[in-house]
Every structure is written in C-alpha cells, then in structure tokens.
Amino acid sequence: MSHKSVDPRVVRSREALLRAALEELGAAGYAAFSMDSVATRAGVGRSTLYRHWNDRWELVADALETLNVQPRGRPDDGQPPRERVEQLLTHLARVLVEPPMASVVPALVHAAEQSDDVQAFFHAYSASRRQALTDAVRAGVEAGDFRPVDPDAASVALSGAVFYRRLLTGRPLRAAEVPGLVDTVLG
Amino acid sequence: MSHKSVDPRVVRSREALLRAALEELGAAGYAAFSMDSVATRAGVGRSTLYRHWNDRWELVADALETLNVQPRGRPDDGQPPRERVEQLLTHLARVLVEPPMASVVPALVHAAEQSDDVQAFFHAYSASRRQALTDAVRAGVEAGDFRPVDPDAASVALSGAVFYRRLLTGRPLRAAEVPGLVDTVLG
Amino acid sequence: MSHKSVDPRVVRSREALLRAALEELGAAGYAAFSMDSVATRAGVGRSTLYRHWNDRWELVADALETLNVQPRGRPDDGQPPRERVEQLLTHLARVLVEPPMASVVPALVHAAEQSDDVQAFFHAYSASRRQALTDAVRAGVEAGDFRPVDPDAASVALSGAVFYRRLLTGRPLRAAEVPGLVDTVLG
Amino acid sequence: MSHKSVDPRVVRSREALLRAALEELGAAGYAAFSMDSVATRAGVGRSTLYRHWNDRWELVADALETLNVQPRGRPDDGQPPRERVEQLLTHLARVLVEPPMASVVPALVHAAEQSDDVQAFFHAYSASRRQALTDAVRAGVEAGDFRPVDPDAASVALSGAVFYRRLLTGRPLRAAEVPGLVDTVLG
DNA sequence: CGCTAACCGAGACGGTACGTCCCGTCTTTAC
DNA sequence: GTAAAGACGGGACGTACCGTCTCGGTTAGCG
Numbered sequence: 123m124s125h126k127s128v129d130p131r132v133v134r135s136r137e138a139l140l141r142a143a144l145e146e147l148g149a150a151g152y153a154a155f156s157m158d159s160v161a162t163r164a165g166v167g168r169s170t171l172y173r174h175w176n177d178r179w180e181l182v183a184d185a186l187e188t189l190n191v192q193p194r195g196r197p198d199d200g201q202p203p204r205e206r207v208e209q210l211l212t213h214l215a216r217v218l219v220e221p222p223m224a225s226v227v228p229a230l231v232h233a234a235e236q237s238d239d240v241q242a243f244f245h246a247y248s249a250s251r252r253q254a255l256t257d258a259v260r261a262g263v264e265a266g267d268f269r270p271v272d273p274d275a276a277s278v279a280l281s282g283a284v285f286y287r288r289l290l291t292g293r294p295l296r297a298a299e300v301p302g303l304v305d306t307v308l309g
Numbered sequence: 310m311s312h313k314s315v316d317p318r319v320v321r322s323r324e325a326l327l328r329a330a331l332e333e334l335g336a337a338g339y340a341a342f343s344m345d346s347v348a349t350r351a352g353v354g355r356s357t358l359y360r361h362w363n364d365r366w367e368l369v370a371d372a373l374e375t376l377n378v379q380p381r382g383r384p385d386d387g388q389p390p391r392e393r394v395e396q397l398l399t400h401l402a403r404v405l406v407e408p409p410m411a412s413v414v415p416a417l418v419h420a421a422e423q424s425d426d427v428q429a430f431f432h433a434y435s436a437s438r439r440q441a442l443t444d445a446v447r448a449g450v451e452a453g454d455f456r457p458v459d460p461d462a463a464s465v466a467l468s469g470a471v472f473y474r475r476l477l478t479g480r481p482l483r484a485a486e487v488p489g490l491v492d493t494v495l496g
Numbered sequence: 497m498s499h500k501s502v503d504p505r506v507v508r509s510r511e512a513l514l515r516a517a518l519e520e521l522g523a524a525g526y527a528a529f530s531m532d533s534v535a536t537r538a539g540v541g542r543s544t545l546y547r548h549w550n551d552r553w554e555l556v557a558d559a560l561e562t563l564n565v566q567p568r569g570r571p572d573d574g575q576p577p578r579e580r581v582e583q584l585l586t587h588l589a590r591v592l593v594e595p596p597m598a599s600v601v602p603a604l605v606h607a608a609e610q611s612d613d614v615q616a617f618f619h620a621y622s623a624s625r626r627q628a629l630t631d632a633v634r635a636g637v638e639a640g641d642f643r644p645v646d647p648d649a650a651s652v653a654l655s656g657a658v659f660y661r662r663l664l665t666g667r668p669l670r671a672a673e674v675p676g677l678v679d680t681v682l683g
Numbered sequence: 684m685s686h687k688s689v690d691p692r693v694v695r696s697r698e699a700l701l702r703a704a705l706e707e708l709g710a711a712g713y714a715a716f717s718m719d720s721v722a723t724r725a726g727v728g729r730s731t732l733y734r735h736w737n738d739r740w741e742l743v744a745d746a747l748e749t750l751n752v753q754p755r756g757r758p759d760d761g762q763p764p765r766e767r768v769e770q771l772l773t774h775l776a777r778v779l780v781e782p783p784m785a786s787v788v789p790a791l792v793h794a795a796e797q798s799d800d801v802q803a804f805f806h807a808y809s810a811s812r813r814q815a816l817t818d819a820v821r822a823g824v825e826a827g828d829f830r831p832v833d834p835d836a837a838s839v840a841l842s843g844a845v846f847y848r849r850l851l852t853g854r855p856l857r858a859a860e861v862p863g864l865v866d867t868v869l870g
Numbered sequence: 871c872g873c874t875a876a877c878c879g880a881g882a883c884g885g886t887a888c889g890t891c892c893c894g895t896c897t898t899t900a901c
Numbered sequence: 902g903t904a905a906a907g908a909c910g911g912g913a914c915g916t917a918c919c920g921t922c923t924c925g926g927t928t929a930g931c932g
Contacts, residue, residue, distance in 0.1 A: 153419075153423045156891090172895080228418050231419065232418060236338050281473055282472055284469070285473055302462055306458045317924090322882080344914075354884035506876090526796075532919090541879035543923095623852070653864070655851075658843070680868070690899085692909070696909080728910040730911075733890080738888090
C-alpha cells in the first residue's frame with residue numbers, strides 16, 4: 123500500500139485552479155480564456171498552474187472531466203425508454219447552451235482537429251455520453267416502444283440533431299422540441 | 310453606368326490576402342490564426358492587410374464569403390426523392406472530409422461563437438445547404454416514399470448525423486453508410 | 497534673363513504648405529510634427545508635399561528660412577548702441593519662447609548633431625543672427641559706451657546667456673532682465 | 684537592516700538596458716531613439732524592457748540619472764577664484780566634447796522639451812553644475828579679483844558662452860580660449 | 871483654342887516602431 | 902524540498918507614420 127501522502131497545499135491549489143478554470147470558461151468563453159486570469163482567480167501563482175498542467179488544453183480537459191463525474195442518469199430502474207431518451211436529449215440540449223460547456227464545445231470541436239490528445243479526449247467524452255442514449259434506444263426498440271431502428275444510427279441522428287441546432291443554426295433546440303425530435307426519428 | 314475603377318494593386322493584394330487567409334485558416338485553425346502569418350503567406354506588408362480589414366474577424370468573414378460562390382445543386386428534374394436525399398447527404402459527407410472545407414469547418418464552428426459576422430455567414434450558408442435537403446424530404450413524404458415525418462426536423466437529424474460523425478467521432482460517415490442513415494430516419 | 501514662369505499652382509501649394517508647417521511646429525512641437533498633419537492642414541495631398549521636399553528636415557528648414565526674411569532691425573540709424581544691444585537680446589529672448597521657434601530650437605540643437613545639412617543651416621542661421629549683435633557691441637565699445645571688450649566674445653556671452661536660460665533652466669530670460677545682463681557683461 | 688534582496692536577473696537586465704539606452708541616445712539621438720534598438724543592444728527581450736519602464740521617457744530619464752553619480756569638484760581649498768573659475772569652465776568645455784556627454788547633451792536639450800521627467804533631471808543637473816561656478820565668481824568679486832558683477836548673471840553668461848560655442852557654432856570653446864572669456868565677462 | 875505636359879488629390883504600398891498582452895519556461899526566494 | 906512569486910524571451914496584436922509609388926483627373930500656357 124502506498125505511503126505517498128499528498129501535500130495538502132497541492133490539493134488546495136488543484137481544486138482552486140480547476141474551479142477557477144471553469145469560472146473563467148464560463149465568464150470569458152474559450153477564445154478569451156487566459157491562463158493568467160485563471161491563476162489570478164484562484165489566488166495562485168502562474169507557475170503553480172503550469173506545474174500541474176503543461177498547457178491550457180490539459181487544464182481545460184481536466185476541468186471538464188470534473189464535470190463528467192456528476193452521473194447523468196442513474197442505472198436503469200424501470201424508467202420507460204421514451205422518457206429516458208427524452209431526458210438524455212433534454213439534458214444534452216441544456217448543457218450545450220449553459221456555461222461552461224456552451225463556450226467550450228465549439229472550441230473543442232476545433233481543437234480536436236489540431237491536437238490528437240484533445241481529439242482523443244473529446245471523442246471519448248462524446249462516445250461515453252452517447253452510449254447511454256444508444257442503450258436507451260435499444261431498450262425501447264426491444265420493448266417495441268420505438269420503430270425497429272439501428273440503435274447506434276438512431277442515437278447519432280438524435281445527438282447530431284441537437285448539436286446541429288446548437289452549432290449550425292441560430293436556434294438551439296429547446297426542451298419543448300425534444301418530443302417532436304424523438305417522434306421524428308423513433309416514430 | 311459606373312465609372313468607378315479600382316486600383317489594380319488593390320485587387321491583387323485583396324485576392325492574395327483572401328487566398329492566404331483561407332490557407333491559414335485551414336492550416337492553423339482559428340485559434341492559432343495569425344494576421345502576421347497571413348500577410349507573410351500573401352507576400353504582402355502587414356499594413357496592407359490592416360488597410361483592408363480592421364481585424365481578424367473582418368478578414369476571416371470576408372475570406373469565407375469567397376467560398377460562397379460555387380452554386381450547388383441543380384433544379385429538381387424529376388429525380389426520385391430518396392435518390393435525391395442520398396445524393397445530398399453523400400455530397401455533404403464528402404465535402405466535410407475534403408479540402409478546403411474539411412479543415413475550415415471545424416475552425417468555423419469555433420469562430421462563429423466569437424464573431425457575429427462569421428456566425429451570420431456560417432448559419433446562412435448551412436441553412437441554404439439544408440434547404441435543399443428539407444425540400445427533398447418533403448417531396449418524398451408527399452409522394453409516400455418516406456414515413457410521414459416533419460421535413461425540417463428530419464433534415465436536421467440527417468444533416469446532424471453527418472456532422473456528428475465527422476466532428477464528434479473518429480469515423481466520418483462513408484458514402485456506403487448513407488442509405489442506412491436514410492432508412493433509420495425516413496423508414 | 498529667365499523666362500521660366502512658375503506654375504501658379506506650385507506657388508499656391510508651396511505657400512500653403514510652408515504656412516501649415518509653421519502652424520504644425522507651433523501647435524504640436526517638433527517631436528510630434530507629422531507630415532500627414534501638415535498636408536491635411538494645408539488642404540493638400542501628401543504626395544504634393546513630398547514633391548517639393550524630400551523629407552521632414554527639408555520642409556522644416558525651408559519653413560524656418562521664411563521666418564528669416566523678416567528683417568530684425570534696420571540698418572544703423574543713429575540708435576544708441578546700448579539700446580540696440582538690448583533690443584536685439586530682447587528680441588532673441590522673445591523668439592525663444594514663442595511659437596514656432598520655441599519648439600523648434602531645441603529640436604534643431606539636437607538635429608544639428610545628426611545631420612550635416614541641418615547643422616550648416618542652423619549654424620549659419622545663428623551666426624547671421626549674432627552678427628548684428630556683435631556689430632552693435634563693437635559700435636558701443638568704439639563709442640566708449642561699453643567696457644573695452646572683445647566684441648565677438650561678448651556677443652557670445654550675451655547670446656549664450658539667453659540660450660542658457662531658455663534651454664538649461666526653467667526660467668527663460670524675461671525682457672526686464674535684459675538690462676541687468678547687459679550691465680553684467682558690458683559694464 | 685533590510686532583508687529585501689533583488690533578483691540578480693533584474694539587476695543584470697536593468698544595467699544592460701540602461702547602458703544600452705545611453706549608447707542609443709548618443710548614437711541615434713533622441714528623435715530616432717528606438718526602444719526596439721535598445722532591447723537589441725542590450726541583448727534582452729522587448730517585453731523585459733517594458734516590464735521595467737512604461738515608455739521611452741521613463742527609460743531615458745532613468746538612464747540619465749546614472750550619469751549623476753560621479754561627484755564633481757572638491758571643496759574649496761584656498762584655490763584663487765580666477766583659477767577656480769577657469770578650471771570649472773575648462774572642465775565644462777571638455778565635458779561637452781567628450782563622450783558620453785558630447786552626444787547626450789544635444790539629445791537632452793531636445794528631450795527636455797518633451798518630458799517633464801527629463802526636464803527636471805536636466806535642469807537640476809545643470810543647476811548643480813553651475814552652482815559651483817556661481818560660488819567661485821562670488822568669491823572672486825568679494826576678494827576684489829573681479830569686477831563687481833552679479834555672480835549669478837555672470838555665471839549664466841560664462842556657462843552660456845561655453846554652451847553657445849558648442850551647440851550653435853562649429854567651433855566649441857578650446858581650453859586656451861577660457862582666459863579670454865573670463866576676462867571679457869569678469870574684467 | 872485645343873493639346874500636351876505638369877501638377878494635382880487620393881490613397882495603396884512595404885516598412886518600422888510603438889506600447890500592450892499573453893504565452894510557456896526558468897530562476898530565485900520563502901516557508 | 903516544494904510552492905509561490907514573478908522575471909524572462911518570444912511573438913502577435915492593432916495603430917500610427919514614414920517615404921515611395923501609381924493612378925486618373927484638372928489646369929495652364931504654348932503653339
């Protein structure tokens with residue numbers, strides 16, 4: 123077993139910095155995201171920041187992972203598939219318009235093209251998010267609640283619709299439009 | 310009639326710079342887009358660049374408009390709706406993986422968040438592209454070839470699926486997968 | 497004799513520009529002297545300016561020469577030497593604190609170190625100015641109004657005192673102080 | 684005692700930059716004084732320069748203060764007043780033609796017009812230099828070695844003559860001419 | 871009195887320097 | 902020995918002028 127005890131200052135700094143990074147993302151958006159500003163927000167020296175993360179992408183990725191832990195949706199507990207699908211899509215639609223994700227996702231789309239690390243992180247992140255949707259679609263198909271579609275293709279179409287509305291049009295999908303979208307794809 | 314004649318030097322500079330700007334956008338992406346680098350690429354003085362555009366946003370927005378010229382799609386000529394839909398999606402899927410769009414679109418997604426000009430261009434461009442698809446879906450629904458879906462919602466789901474595969478996964482949609490996608494959404 | 501007649505447009509431009517140059521010197525001082533601003537003041541194109549003078553120094557030198565013509569002091573007409581000396585020094589003291597010379601002389605002192613042309617102009621200009629003073633001192637000495645000093649050395653000391661007060665102290669010589677200065681040097 | 688210790692890098696940078704600034708001032712004069720060039724001369728990044736001084740004025744003023752250190756003139760030790768006056772003027776005449784002052788003083792005359800800081804330094808510097816001369820003149824007057832002149836006015840005339848010859852004529856005062864100047868003013 | 875040459879305003883051009891900002895690295899001191 | 906502070910070199914930003922240049926349009930005065 124490990125005797126490695128972690129310096130409490132390190133813990134404190136990391137947490138303060140991750141929190142500050144999310145604040146900064148929400149407040150300034152990604153393009154204006156400044157490492158200096160994050161350090162200042164956290165009340166910490168710039169060098170401390172760079173000791174924990176080598177560049178802005180590592181910090182942003184790490185900060186986003188902390189958002190990931192909050193389990194979105196508990197294991198299946200008899201919730202009807204359609205309701206589950208609508209819940210997941212509503213959640214996705216909301217995340218895409220609220221800080222800090224609202225300003226981060228477009229940057230992430232772009233950054234993934236430039237950096238393999240970012241790409242790996244972003245694709246894995248998206249995949250894990252979509253897995254829950256695919257599972258719910260499959261359950262609905264098996265239960266006969268939905269048309270007999272390919273669950274994976276359907277979850278791509280559903281997720282894609284939400285992203286499309288957010289990124290390529292001026293009208294992000296509203297919660298009230300989710301049932302219509304589900305009807306369109308899943309019957 | 311207008312006698313307003315344009316200094317040929319201006320034409321030369323503008324063209325070289327717009328071309329260089331697209332190159333830079335593709336090569337460096339938007340976050341790393343550098344005005345200095347554009348001027349160097351174009352073999353033009355920095356001050357010439359700033360004489361024509363006040364800042365990077367103006368330049369990028371202007372450069373993108375030059376992509377707008379190629380008229381796309383011929384008028385409806387009795388082509389069967391399903392075939393037309395598949396053709397449009399195949400074309401979109403291909404455009405998203407070939408230069409120059411392959412490298413520009415991700416940058417555009419990001420840049421649109423930062424600049425109203427870029428956003429206006431990008432959304433209008435996307436809308437005009439998708440309009441053709443919506444029309445084809447509607448024709449198919451009316452002809453009874455497709456399920457009775459909302460044409461607009463369906464075209465968002467179809468386009469969204471193509472973008473999702475390109476931007477959020479490591480596997481862009483291949484042409485062979487288009488019929489499966491159409492089946493999933495349109496029955 | 498020359499039949500070369502000068503295009504009246506040239507005359508008009510030159511005069512407007514020289515006038516504007518003096519205005520600009522007075523208003524902005526030398527350090528902030530801008531060729532663009534001179535052209536604008538004169539209501540003339542920048543290229544017209546550069547057609548007549550190759551650079552700022554030529555223009556400034558030329559503008560200053562126009563100040564030279566106003567004859568400071570008429571030929572000796574029986575004016576008492578002491579009065580004449582005081583008049584010349586009072587005039588010098590005033591010129592050094594009023595536009596446009598006030599801002600130009602310090603610049604000229606400096607520029608004379610950098611450019612042989614400016615040096616030649618400035619030294620000749622100073623020498624011609626001082627010649628009148630030397631003559632007046634000599635007349636006073638010969639008339640027995642002054643101590644038997646070397647007229648040249650005395651005029652250097654007198655002029656030097658006026659410049660010293662203007663350039664090296666915060667208190668330029670006032671007219672009321674001139675008689676005291678003359679007493680000190682000439683008795 | 685103070686424990687405030689200074690980062691040796693700061694000391695190194697400051698010294699290199701101040702030295703470079705004086706070099707630049709001498710070489711290029713003030714009008715052509717370039718911050719970029721100073722940084723290059725010092726072998727230091729431009730941002731380091733701006734970290735220590737906000738603009739050229741601050742740098743120039745600071746650089747000049749470094750010239751202030753050499754204490755000049757020993758206390759009165761019974762030296763005859765005329766000899767003392769001649770010594771001071773000879774020293775001034777020599778300083779004005781030898782580096783570093785020879786190239787800096789003209790620039791200073793100009794710069795003092797543009798910057799209150801530079802002006803304050805330059806005038807204080809001149810005043811302290813001239814004070815010694817005024818004292819010597821007063822001593823000579825009291826001892827009856829000189830004519831009964833106003834010591835202050837006389838020291839202005841003497842110093843002014845030296846500056847005049849250096850800055851406004853092509854013939855700086857030579858040591859051999861100093862006695863003649865003293866005779867002219869002080870009898 | 872019409873032509874042609876000069877002069878004109880307008881403004882684009884390549885450059886250079888400004889002062890500001892932030893990056894990611896590196897060094898020093900304090901705890 | 903590790904953390905905090907912050908100096909460092911680098912480089913892009915957008916602005917302002919520099920002195921040069923190209924462009925048509927107008928004006929003057931000669932032929």
